[in-house]
Amino acid sequence: MSNAALGLTMLILIVVVIMLGFPTAFTLMGLGIMFGWVAFYDPNVHFWNNRIFDLMVQRAFGAMNNETLLSIPLFVLMGYVMERGALVDKMFHSVQLAFRRLPGSLAVTTLIICTFWGIASGLVGAVVVLMGVIAMRPMLNAGYDVKLASGVITAGGTLGILIPPSVMIIVYAAVAGQSVVKLYAAAMFPGFFLALLYLVYIIGWVLINPKIAPRLPPEQMQVPIPAWVQHLSQAYSRRMLPALVAASLSPARAMAAPPAEGGERVTRGMLLRNLVTALVPVILVAVTLATAWWYVVIYSQKVDAPAPLQVESVQKTASPGASAGGGLQEPPAASGGLSEPPASGGVQEPPAAGGLQEPPSAGGVQEPPGAEKSESAGPRELGEPAAPDGPVGVPDEFYIGFAITAALSLVFLIWYYLRFDAEQFEILRLLTISVMPLGILTFVVLAVILFGITTATESAGVGALGAFLMAWQAKTLTWEKIKQAVFLTAKTTSMVCWLFIGSAIFSAVFAILGGQALVERWVLSMNLSPVQFLLVSQAIIFVLGWPLEWTEIIVIFVPIFLPLLQHFQIDPILWGVLVFVNLQAAFLSPPVAMSAFYLKGVSPPHVTINQIFAGMMPYMLIVILCMVLMYIWPGLTLWLPKFLYGG
Template sequence: MMEYLPVILFATIFLLILFGFPVAFTLGGLSVLVGVLVFDVDFFYLLSLRVYGTMQNFVLLAVPLFVFMGIMLEKSGIAERLLETMALLFGRFRGGLAISVVIVGAMLAASTGIVGATVVTMGLISLPTMLKRGYGPRLSTGVIASSGTLGQIIPPSVVLVLLGSVLNVSVGDLFLAAIVPGVGLVGCYLLYVIGYSIIFPDRAPAMPREEVEAFRKKGFTGDVIKSFVFPFMLILAVLGSIFAGIASPTEAAGVGAFGALILTAAQGKLKFQILKEVTRETTMLTSMVFMILVGATAFSLVFRGLEGDKIFLQLIENANMSPYAFLFVVMLIVFVAGFFIDFIEIVFIIVPVVAPLFVAMGIDLIWVGILLAINLQTSFLTPPFGFALFYLKGVAPPEVKTKHLYQGIIPFVLIQILFLVLIVLFPEMTRILL
């Protein structure tokens, strides 16, 4: 019975979370209960040391700083101005509004990395405009939801910070490795939009030429410069300082948070009420992440204490699974889990279990981290619990039904799966900039 206890623990926690029990308390509570029963009271001493060690992890300081930066930029109005400007730039092309949403989604991902804020902002601004211009609800919702989740893979990404901590690899290396796949995924989205607008021109029409010209006469050049300069300055400050070796990801996150404050002040939006809202939301999100992290620390300690990683490795060896077969199984489990549970839960429950097995098989953890990040991105998009779909439905006009969201997102989920396969076949894509 004891030899199967790690598997039973893992399965029980997974099932309880599926039934809606709070993740942090399920992970921590059940793990502590099993730990005390198996290892006696000394387990608490080990757990306190492990939790203290986790909380001393300097890299994890980047999480609240990047969250603060993203929420502050949402309140500053920079995203709104960027969307409006891009719509005018590409509006005269067929499918131009959809193209502008994808590009803005990528830029917001590189400057905020907060999925909820990006999807809600683009949903409020772009969706009514796209529907009014004759765009189909499926394409409109699919483009907005998928572009809003690009913050999962394009640095600076909170997901990559958490994965770097769990996989015990450099977050800076993960950021560098994610740039080419991130840009490639944006390119795939753009190709799909262009192809769709050619095949179905009536569902992705161009804006009337007269309207575009009228907009362009009202200080258009100045608006373009203002709209692009501010986000690029922030991206350069955050990512440039990391890649140039000037700052660590945590220090760069501090630069980003301070930069977001300055940009908000430059927009005339930095008021006490906004600062209060941003700090409250940052505290809530950060507390949620770290409570789950403490629970995951308890689970990891018990699971490895029961030699669960060795049991799983033995099962794989007995099944004669090759490294690629094991990778496929892990990616499939993560993909299916994404239908039901949040990406943070997947990072802290599944990844710590499989990470030692990848190391034992000699698989590059940087490559695995990028594959996991792209796979986790789909967890925001896949029904029934895709959070990006929930965010978008919450701000969508009444005529946009849930079925439109589900139907519109399917092509983009398929694009991500195909792109994932492409990175598996060509792992050097993650090593170009390293």
């Protein structure tokens, strides 16, 4: 059997063995070592001196030296702490009250909480299970169709793996040699756009067929108003904002109100705190507009500004010959640290007499096209200037858009506060207590990365600390739950690390056998146009998503396509985000469809797996529609990274 045939046999065999249920990471390592031993076999060399063992050590060393992976355990810990802290119950109740008058309000609330909670945790299984416990029975008890209830939980629960901060994006960045922050910025709009398409579908389906989501009974749509809030509304004004202002200035009548929750008496300090709560919409609008103005008009116009802190970037290999890890590039050896063994002791090409020739790619998936440009995250990367040579003028469109946005925001605030009665105030208070802390934490974690204030790893540390503080403040995190969160974090991180080592060994042997070069020649021989290649590659990944999970697709098959992007002049960031959206189907497509099995485990017995599968099918079509729109309108993906980092 020729070397290329051996390489293709490896590729086919890995799919078959994984589908049989063997662990992915150890299957990758086992096949890589077995075929590599055959590739490097020399009858004159002792079994233990086969160079595949040197390759295994070098690939493991290179994968574990990849600094991009440092943020994974911290982001995973952040997600598990919030999931174990049970912070979502109050959030679901308050959001459901806020959207109680929308068609299919429980389904809409479930999608919003899935999206928001998925962003914060990034754990598909945890979000699906948690929302299955919290939302499935209420929807079924309200008469919702089983397919609608199961579909919105499974589809919404997968959004966390797409919208930053996402572990999948970090894994792709390490495999493809791309900047994490650029990928985060590129995936932001498509992720929220996909959630919007889900929302439009749910509301549209309910409007067309109201029987699938009956309106809630009146008693479930009423908001319980505390006695002290009712007293303020009667004593001062029906509109709560002027009532709170008047009560803060003249609290005599307010102090006669019944105690609040927990027996707290009404005092001037309590009234001032609630006045700030009532002004939260004004504060959010003002902070958002001020941040946009500061960044565009002030910050981006600085010429001599000091360089911001460096953002993490996947390091390039120290030498072309050291790259053999399926896209996992070894960083340059730091001074004083571990270094690669000399070439004489490392893995070398087998003798020409054996017929085994290493391809020009030097044994691995090469750095993808455009990596030398997009590897850095704009002005925030190592070795790049802090800003362009001169400020780029603010376009007139920004001022026009800013004025229109400010005017519409003012109109909305006026309309909102004209209807701001005791019921609306109580809903806002519940939202502020349950949603605001998580919203602020998520915003801070993403903003400090995108604006170059911290690295992704430092931001993940801030997020993990914030998750602990939130759970501690809510008094829901015990020592036992902390141990569970840490154990699950170690388990998940170990799985990812073993996957990278296995992928590095497998792809190195695959390339040395000539499998990578054979695939490239085969694709180029078809004379595909860039559009045709894009369609073919995404179609293959879509089909692979049926039997395989996203981790296996990212570390095994994505590196096969990466070297071909330069030939077809396809932006690796755009292609990568298309892969992220495409892989949503991996969680929604039978027979694997792990989100369906997660939900089945916590659903009532009468809910069958076929009903869950049927509920997921329309969302697969929405994923395809989203990908089509992303290709037709590339700015949906590329506008934000170009605006933030240029290039």
